[in-house]
Amino acid sequence: MAELELKNLYDNFRDGKTLQAYAKIIAEDAAKLGRTINIMEVCGGHTHSIMKYGIPQLMPENINFIHGPGCPVCIMPKERIDHAYVLAQQPDVILVTLGDMIKVPGSNGSLQDARAKGADVRFVYSPMECLKIAEENPDKKVIFFAIGFETTTPMTAVLLDQVIKMGIDNILFHINHVTVPEVMVELIDSRDEHVDSYNNQIDAFLGPSHVSVISGSKIYEKFPKEYGRPVVVSGFEPVDVMEGISMIVKQFVEKRCELEVQYKRVVTREGNLNAQKLIDTYFDKVDLFRWRGLGNVPKSGLKLKDAYAKYDAEVRYKEVLPLAEIEDHKLCICGDILRGMAKPPECTIFGTACKPTTPIGSCMVSSEGACAAYYKYGNLI
Amino acid sequence: MGTRNGEKMTKTITIAHGNGGEENNELITNIFYKHFKNDILSKSEDAAVLDVPPESIVMTTDSFTVSPLFFPGGDIGKLAVCGTCNDIAMMGAKPKYLTCSVIIEEGFSTRELEKIVRSMKKELEINGAMIVSGDTKVIPKGSVDKLFINTTGIGEIMQPDISAHNLKEGMRVIVSRDIGRHGAAIFAAREGITLESSLETDCASLYPQVKALIDAGVEIMAMRDATRGGVAAVLNEWAKASEVCIEIEEEKIPVSEEVRGICEMLGFEAVNFANEGTFVLAISAEDEPKAIEVLQQFNTDATVIGTVTHQHEGKVILNSSWGTKRFLDLPTGELLPRIC
Numbered sequence: 001m002a003e004l005e006l007k008n009l010y011d012n013f014r015d016g017k018t019l020q021a022y023a024k025i026i027a028e029d030a031a032k033l034g035r036t037i038n039i040m041e042v043c044g045g046h047t048h049s050i051m052k053y054g055i056p057q058l059m060p061e062n063i064n065f066i067h068g069p070g071c072p073v074c075i076m077p078k079e080r081i082d083h084a085y086v087l088a089q090q091p092d093v094i095l096v097t098l099g100d101m102i103k104v105p106g107s108n109g110s111l112q113d114a115r116a117k118g119a120d121v122r123f124v125y126s127p128m129e130c131l132k133i134a135e136e137n138p139d140k141k142v143i144f145f146a147i148g149f150e151t152t153t154p155m156t157a158v159l160l161d162q163v164i165k166m167g168i169d170n171i172l173f174h175i176n177h178v179t180v181p182e183v184m185v186e187l188i189d190s191r192d193e194h195v196d197s198y199n200n201q202i203d204a205f206l207g208p209s210h211v212s213v214i215s216g217s218k219i220y221e222k223f224p225k226e227y228g229r230p231v232v233v234s235g236f237e238p239v240d241v242m243e244g245i246s247m248i249v250k251q252f253v254e255k256r257c258e259l260e261v262q263y264k265r266v267v268t269r270e271g272n273l274n275a276q277k278l279i280d281t282y283f284d285k286v287d288l289f290r291w292r293g294l295g296n297v298p299k300s301g302l303k304l305k306d307a308y309a310k311y312d313a314e315v316r317y318k319e320v321l322p323l324a325e326i327e328d329h330k331l332c333i334c335g336d337i338l339r340g341m342a343k344p345p346e347c348t349i350f351g352t353a354c355k356p357t358t359p360i361g362s363c364m365v366s367s368e369g370a371c372a373a374y375y376k377y378g379n380l381i
Numbered sequence: 382m383g384t385r386n387g388e389k390m391t392k393t394i395t396i397a398h399g400n401g402g403e404e405n406n407e408l409i410t411n412i413f414y415k416h417f418k419n420d421i422l423s424k425s426e427d428a429a430v431l432d433v434p435p436e437s438i439v440m441t442t443d444s445f446t447v448s449p450l451f452f453p454g455g456d457i458g459k460l461a462v463c464g465t466c467n468d469i470a471m472m473g474a475k476p477k478y479l480t481c482s483v484i485i486e487e488g489f490s491t492r493e494l495e496k497i498v499r500s501m502k503k504e505l506e507i508n509g510a511m512i513v514s515g516d517t518k519v520i521p522k523g524s525v526d527k528l529f530i531n532t533t534g535i536g537e538i539m540q541p542d543i544s545a546h547n548l549k550e551g552m553r554v555i556v557s558r559d560i561g562r563h564g565a566a567i568f569a570a571r572e573g574i575t576l577e578s579s580l581e582t583d584c585a586s587l588y589p590q591v592k593a594l595i596d597a598g599v600e601i602m603a604m605r606d607a608t609r610g611g612v613a614a615v616l617n618e619w620a621k622a623s624e625v626c627i628e629i630e631e632e633k634i635p636v637s638e639e640v641r642g643i644c645e646m647l648g649f650e651a652v653n654f655a656n657e658g659t660f661v662l663a664i665s666a667e668d669e670p671k672a673i674e675v676l677q678q679f680n681t682d683a684t685v686i687g688t689v690t691h692q693h694e695g696k697v698i699l700n701s702s703w704g705t706k707r708f709l710d711l712p713t714g715e716l717l718p719r720i721c
Contacts (some may be wrong), residue, residue: 016701016702016703017703017705019703020703021702025705050647051707052707053701053705054701054705054706054707055705057704057705057706058703058705099648125647238703316550367648376708376710377707377708
């Protein structure tokens with residue numbers, strides 16, 4: 001039997017003819033609707049794919065994308081980035097985080113700036129690298145600044161599991177994990193009196209790929225049932241996205257409102273139960289997590305359970321961590337963009353004061369943010 | 382304790398090897414002169430006396446600080462000669478004379494230094510160039526990351542007027558081989574990224590390919606090795622300099638399976654990865670068959686990837702096989718993997 005190669009995972013999902021065939025199906029179905037359908041892709045990975053592969057250019061005029069809040073770097077409020085910055089500058093601390101988190105500016109600068117000032121800041125591809133760093137630096141504290149949605153949470157849980165089992169005492173955690181369904185509810189049915197979510201334009205959701213591998217598709221069941229929004233869980237490749245959209249459009253044509261899974265090759269209803277168990281072992285939901293651009297969202301973030309407080313950098317370094325919330329720039333309209341009430345080019349500072357090199361708002365900070373994706377790929381549309 | 386010329390050096394380089402005195406001479410004689418030996422260098426004057434043509438020459442300089450120093454398919458020494466010689470070759474010139482200045486961290490392994498110097502020698506031979514002047518500094522531990530090398534080079538022009546400003550509508554854009562290998566190999570070898578891969582850098586001297594193109598009568602309009610910033614950077618610089626649009630057919634860009642795999646896993650694009658032995662060429666449509674024939678003798682992946690147009694002046698457009706287009710912009714900031 002031939003070995004499975006990486007290319008098997010994407011080769012057939014970028015085929016030009018297949019994409020064009022889906023474009024035709026979507027156009028024919030959309031023509032029967034007589035209205036505009038606004039589809040929110042929740043996940044930053046989808047935003048990136050949609051812009052990179054030029055999917056909006058394949059859409060009929062009445063199918064519109066709203067780019068959701070699913071980029072873990074973008075939604076991190078400045079005060080939490082300041083936490084990372086302050087922790088990195090503590091004596092004998094090595095601050096470890098994932099990928100492009102290190103370039104996001106807080107109020108004093110980014111982790112890259114902290115590194116330039118002499119702080120030991122490292123980025124890893126896998127959180128398990130922390131074990132090696134901690135072993136090589138027994139006199140230092142390794143603080144893992146954990147970020148991401150349900151996709152990356154299990155990796156943090158596995159690391160903590162190992163730290164406890166191996167009796168390692170120089171790895172700590174700063175937890176910034178967030179969850180998808182809670183923020184989806186916030187977007188369509190906010191209980192925050194300052195937020196006018198009744199004007200949101202979201203008609204349907206394209207459900208995240210990798211989050212759903214962990215959590216299972218069951219986490220979206222309430223959206224068609226209780227909120228009247230169809231959800232189609234779809235993969236990240238362009239053929240996946242096009243098939244997912246065609247399934248959504250079909251639901252509207254056939255007047256259905258359901259949860260469907262396009263990404264069947266990896267997503268099940270139940271998800272990865274082992275990963276879920278591990279998360280439940282170590283994490284509790286926080287009452288409120290503040291999302292950059294959206295504000296406080298109930299039960300949308302995780303923290304370490306009290307029993308593991310000794311591994312919690314937020315507890316251990318409580319005295320030095322700044323508490324005040326920091327608001328985004330007055331002109332920034334990321335909150336409206338995330339609710340589908342505006343597109344990036346409608347923002348007065350888009351591409352002028354706010355660029356990927358000097359981001360002001362949350363959607364510009366990572367390549368998965370809507371503004372950054374528009375800036376990079378979008379101006380041909 | 383000092384050692385005499387011809388005797389074995391100490392195992393590591395010490396501050397004394399940069400003192401300008403006896404140990405300094407030992408280092409120079411036993412390692413650098415030994416491998417770089419030529420009539421001009423042997424004279425050991427304060428400056429080299431060079432025989433250069435009366436008309437224009439080309440000159441370039443580059444510093445090399447790569448980490449790790451040894452990587453699959455090359456090392457900093459090979460890179461230091463290829464880098465400077467390739468910049469000369471890209472101007473349609475033959476690399477002739479190089480200087481070599483090294484800054485060594487105290488405690489660096491003498492054997493590794495010699496290994497690096499040996500790779501430099503091998504690469505100089507491929508280019509038919511020589512080191513005519515050099516400098517060595519040893520500085521205290523911690524003030525430099527192991528070893529930095531600067532090389533400056535002079536070349537004799539074989540085909541004049543190659544320039545980023547020469548692109549005109551209808552010209553063809555060619556890459557000399559599959560792209561992104563050096564950046565992907567270095568990234569995979571970096572600390573914190575545990576990837577097992579058989580990927581080797583493309584690091585190589587380009588002079589032989591340039592000479593073959595010129596000998597075959599190809600009129601080179603623009604030529605640049607796609608180092609930092611990758612092919613995307615070269616194309617953007619050309620589009621701006623010549624005030625034209627470069628339209629690339631995304632499917633035609635040659636990328637090896639290994640590089641594609643690393644890009645997929647980490648969320649990168651091969652067009653942004655550095656290369657050290659891959660160049661981009663612009664030529665007239667008439668010269669296309671000739672150029673491809675020559676380049677494919679060196680690497681069968683050499684191919685036309687795009688055409689010069691006026692659709693969006695100053696911009697590079699990537700056309701997909703399903704009829705969509707997007708701008709290919711310059712990468713910004715440090716290359717960092719995407720998170721999800």
